[in-house]
Amino acid sequence: MRHRTLTGLAAACLLISTTAAVPALAAGPELTARIVQTSVWSTGYGADVVVTNTGDAPSAGWTVWFELPLGTVVTNSWSAVRASDGGHHTFVNASYNGIIAPGGQQTFGFNAAGSGLPFGCTVDGLPCAGGSVPTSPGPSSPTPTPSLSPSPSPSPSPSPTDPTGTVVDVSTADQLHAALAGALPGQTIRMAAGEYHGSFLIQRAGGADAPITLTGPRTAVLVNDGPSGTAPSCPVPTANWDPGYGLWVFAAPRWNLTGFTVRDAKKGVVIDDSPHVVVDGLHVHHTDEEGVHFRRSSADGMLRNSTVEYTGLAQPGYGEGVYIGSAGSNWECHGNVGGVDRSDRVQVVGNRIGPYVGAEHVDVKEGTFDGVIRANTFDGRGISGQNSADSWVDVKGIGYTIEGNLGSFSAPGTFANGYETHNPTTTPAFPNGCANVWRANTADLGGVGAYAIRVTSTSKCVGAPNVVHASNTVRNATSGLTNIVVTP
Known part of the structure; x- marks a missing residue:
């Protein structure tokens, strides 16, 4: 995995007041936009867009616009409301991140298919490179973006041909059920604070350039009092x-x-049979089993900026914080791509997982490929040790990048190693548990764990070895950093 910072895409932009009497040098927000590539793969890349207020007054909102060259498209995005027209992409703040205090910042992100990099970037209609309004390629004013004003009715109402969708406000469980059942591409369903009790099911697809958003404050809480029925x-x-x-x-x-x-x-x-789903900023806790599960070939998904804790309350050994794919023994149900659960390229980035996660904080199942586990904090307190769950991350997948994570363990709990690999045999055969890379992870094993990174087998991965870089560090280990040769 290589990393690049896109150059020439960040500049301060003064937000212009519409009141003529305000002096030119009046206090106000000044926004910069910086686009940073966070990951690169053979068919595309992921990027964060960091919007920073360098002024001396809070921003009221923000809009970022850029263009992508022919052959590169945005496949999904998060933490912003996106409108796309061909190669032109407009991102307006979500309901919860428009206000940026002086010196503060907000981040949204996107994944792209293709290798072309953004150009013509503007912030609130002004060029990211600074100066006057550009004549090309950016617009003099941003492309119209979805309205964030409340909808007059909780029922979905946009025309299917409306490229920007609408915002649907809900405040009861019945309204939420109706909004989910009638959701249309480009729409935002916005929950008010409060508890929503029931079984909430999403079965409507978003569009390639018009995902559907379900959003709400942390105080909007989904509670399922089930299960029930046969x-x-x-x-x-x-x-x-x-x-x-x-x-x-x-x-x-x-x-x-x-x-x-x-x-x-x-x-x-x-998340079942649902690629390109982004889970951003959620708090998932007090579940009987796992917290977040990408299953049944839900590829190209992302979990970011979220907190997952207190899982496995009823079945600790099945209380994974994040579960990617399915065990081979369950492919009869969940193996919907050639008999395999191909929940590939899932990214787990910037989350806090634990304490009191009953099983692994991230369990990567066999038959999945090319995911990213980056910049997470793992708190191992309360890990059960049941069902072989005795590490922060268990990698049975292929080609994963695990980097920049911070892990710790302290009592109570049962803990063997920080990160482990395993090589289950499946049909069709995959080199499970191979070609994974660890770099720049920091591990504190609490005087209990043996290795920060324990690779179960090297003989099964001769053609695609696991790699542990010297940039990983460990303290309070009973055995050391790893049981294989360290790569500089």
Whole structure:
């Protein structure tokens, strides 16, 4: 994995007052936009856009616009409301991150298919490079963006041909059920603070350039009092059956789930057969089993800026914080791509996971490829040790990058190693648990764990070895950094 910072895309922009009597040098916000590539893969890349207020007054909101060259498209985005028209992309702040205090910043992000980099960037209609309004390629004023004003009705109302969608405000469980059932591409469903009890199911797909957003403050809380009814042999939405999930995304790609809380459910957020789903800024806690699960080939998803804790309350050994893919023994139900659960390229970035996560903080299952686990904080207190759950991260997948994470362990709990690999045999055969890379991780094993990174087998990965770089550090280990040769 290589990293690059996009150059020439950050500059301060003075927000112009519409009141002519305000002196030219009056106090006000000044915004900069900086686009930073966070990951690169063979078919595309991911990037963060950092909007910073260098002025001396809070911003009221922000709009970032840029263009991508032909052949490169935005596949999903998070923490902003996006409108795309061909190669032109406009991002307006979400409901919760428009105000930026002086000296503060907000970040949104996107994934792109293709290698072309953004150009013509503007912030609030002014060029990111500074100076006067550009004549090319950026517009003199931003492309119209979705309105964030309340909808007059909680029922979804936009025309399917409306490229920007609308905002639908909900404040009750019944209104939320109706909004989810009628969601359209480009729409934002905005929850008010309060508890929403019930089984919440998403089955409407967003568009490639118009994802659907479900958002709310941290005090908007989804609670599932189930499960109930008779379950089918494999979990699919079934009449008169409540699986007990806090939020279930089923065959509904391209959603953004931002800001709210899911608690007191059998499972927290379950994403099935739904690629390009972004989970951003959620608080998931007090679940009987796992917190967030990307399952049934839910590829190209992301969990970021979220907190997952107190999982596995009923079944500690099945209380993973984040679960990517499915065990080979469950592919009969969840192996929907050539008999395999290909939840590939899932990114877990910038989260706090733990304490009291009953199983692994991140469990990467066999048959999944090329994910990223970066810049997370793992608190190992309360890990159960049941069902072989005795590490922060267990990697059975292939080609994962694990970097920049901070892990710690202290009692209570059962802890063996910080990171582990395993090599389960599956059919069709994959080099499971191979070609993974660790760099710049910091581990404190609390005087209990043996290795920061324990690689189970080197003989099974001869053609695709696991790599542990010297930039990883460990303290309070009973054995050391790793059991394999360290790579500079």
